[in-house]
Amino acid sequence: MADAHAGSEPVPLRFDRTEATRPQDAAYAQAIDDSLMERMAIGDGRALEQLYDRYHILVYSVALRVVRDQMLAEDVVQEVFVRLWRRPQAYDPARGRFLSWLMSVTRNRAIDEVRRVTRRLRIEDRREDAAEQVRSTDRLDAPELAAAIGDERREVRAALASLPQEQRRVLELAYFDGLTQSEIATLTETPLGTVKTRTRLAMNRLRQRLGGRS
Amino acid sequence: MTSEERDGLLAAYALGSLSGPEANAVEELARSDPAAASQLAEYQEVADLIALDTPLQRADPALRARVLRAARQTERSRRRRVPIPQLLAIAALLAAVAVAVGWGVQLQGELDTLREESAALQVAVASDSRRIDVLDRELVSGTEQELRNALAQVKNTHQRSVAILADPDVSTAQLVSAQAGHGAGGRCVWSIAENAGVLIAQALPPLPLGTLYEVWLDDGVNVVSAGTFLPEAEGDAQLLIEVGVPFAPRFVIVAPTQPGEADGPQPPIVLSGDFTP
Structure with missing residues (x-):
């Protein structure tokens, strides 16, 4: 079975070094996000444009990784941002960061789309399609996204790269493929208890490295 | 554990x-x-x-325009909801009442603002309700009792309409004219949460004497009446539609009827539409 991301190279972001080394980068980005969402709440269309410019590449990339289809991914992007526009109050800063919330909305919407459209495509087929798409990835210049998530993305990737391969795989199958632990056990021909242990260990490791950002 | x-x-x-x-x-x-x-x-x-x-992928550059256009259409539909036709009737009634007690101009101005800006809708409604409450307390004579009842009904209809139109999950049906509709048109929205909707119609053809228009909702299994109405002189109408049981309509039909005589829409159908989320 082909791995979805085998052989893919991290796509570097172009960003301003001064911005990236600022210690409060994540908090600064969060403040901008919250400000844009406040403006959205009073109907400021320019705020939507700015949020789109900041995050559409990330939203699209996450959607594409989940749905494995360019047109479906575009539909997900449209729905996510239109929902954001229609119901900005759905985001509550007291309950977490905007970036996490946006990723959660995107991922959930994309998984819903997969379930709606395919009603269970064989994971192997989807993974091969995705591998093809990932291999064709070009380098990106994404200054808006770099300003929003620059260092944080590198930290996350480093944290995930530090996990044992089997733990990382369990996380990816759960998060990006929307599989339950039982489905992961079946797919990977691994005892369910082992899947649970790998999930717990991996999440605890990530929590130690990445937690406390709110 | x-x-x-x-x-x-x-x-x-x-x-x-x-x-x-x-x-x-x-x-x-x-x-x-x-x-x-x-x-x-x-x-x-x-x-x-x-x-x-996630490895980053560049989206089609045209997607930006598509997303913003979709958002703008959502915005337009939101703003179209605000000049709720029901509110126009309410505005007329409230304005008449307001003139009688000396604050008609002010109220009319507020209602104009209310129609224009969706973000202020809930605040304006609360404000209007407080004003009506004040007016209500000032009315003391027997003839004013009728006015009080009318105001209470207006207020209730007003609040119901606002709740329906504020529901982000409202379903909408574009009403298309059948041959007998002679170019009539309109729109119907339905809120599952409120189990009620708002119907807006324009250019309805004149009715034969003794008949009304009746609104029918069809969920694919049952057809129920959601109320009758008489349009304005120009053939325009706007009304709150309700049924007595929880209902998730898939189609809406408007047809002439004689009150209480039909179990379902009878020809000629004038308007019809499919609900889409």
């Missing part, structure tokens, strides 16, 4: 990889145990960061 089992459940829930019964158990745990809820929030924060591990 051991500490490790508990951690495992919370972590898996945050990843969305639990089956229904296990997920329900975690939700119950989070509700009853603040420490578990806090731990779950940390796991969820971490889980959503996993998305950042």
